[in-house]
Amino acid sequence: MKKDIYPLQRRDTWRPQGARMASRARSALLAFVAAAALAWIADRCVAELNRPFPVSIKRANQGPDLDCADFVTRWQATRFLRALGGDRHRLDDDRDGVACERLPWITLR
Numbered sequence: 001m002k003k004d005i006y007p008l009q010r011r012d013t014w015r016p017q018g019a020r021m022a023s024r025a026r027s028a029l030l031a032f033v034a035a036a037a038l039a040w041i042a043d044r045c046v047a048e049l050n051r052p053f054p055v056s057i058k059r060a061n062q063g064p065d066l067d068c069a070d071f072v073t074r075w076q077a078t079r080f081l082r083a084l085g086g087d088r089h090r091l092d093d094d095r096d097g098v099a100c101e102r103l104p105w106i107t108l109r
Contacts, residue, residue, distance in 0.1 A: 044106045048075045053083075065089055068100035075105050 054070045066089040071077040077099035081091050091099035 048073060048106050049079075051076050053080050066091070068103060071100055071103060073106055074098065074100050074103040077103060 051072065053076070054066065066080075068077060068091060071080065071091075077091055078097070081087060081097075081099040087095070087099075093101070
């Protein structure tokens with residue numbers, strides 16, 4: 001009988017049937033959790049895209065000055081800034097294109 005030269009390599013490939021099934025179940029659970037997390041993130045992004053601005057773009061050019069407190073999320077303020085076409089309301093302090101950087105990107109509800 002020939003002696004195995006690389007016993008450690010073979011140990012990684014051989015597993016009992018129960019361990020293989022547990023590994024498959026673990027992989028399936030991980031895939032399910034990842035899919036659920038991605039679905040939740042997509043739902044939050046769609047909710048942020050549908051969130052209305054505090055005032056219309058036409059009124060923003062003529063109306064009162066807006067602050068970051070008038071917006072719920074950074075994403076909403078940045079969309080407003082880009083739709084406005086300029087920073088009349090001084091929402092972007094460091095002029096990097098992202099408005100109200102102290103606000104969260106999205107809300108959790």
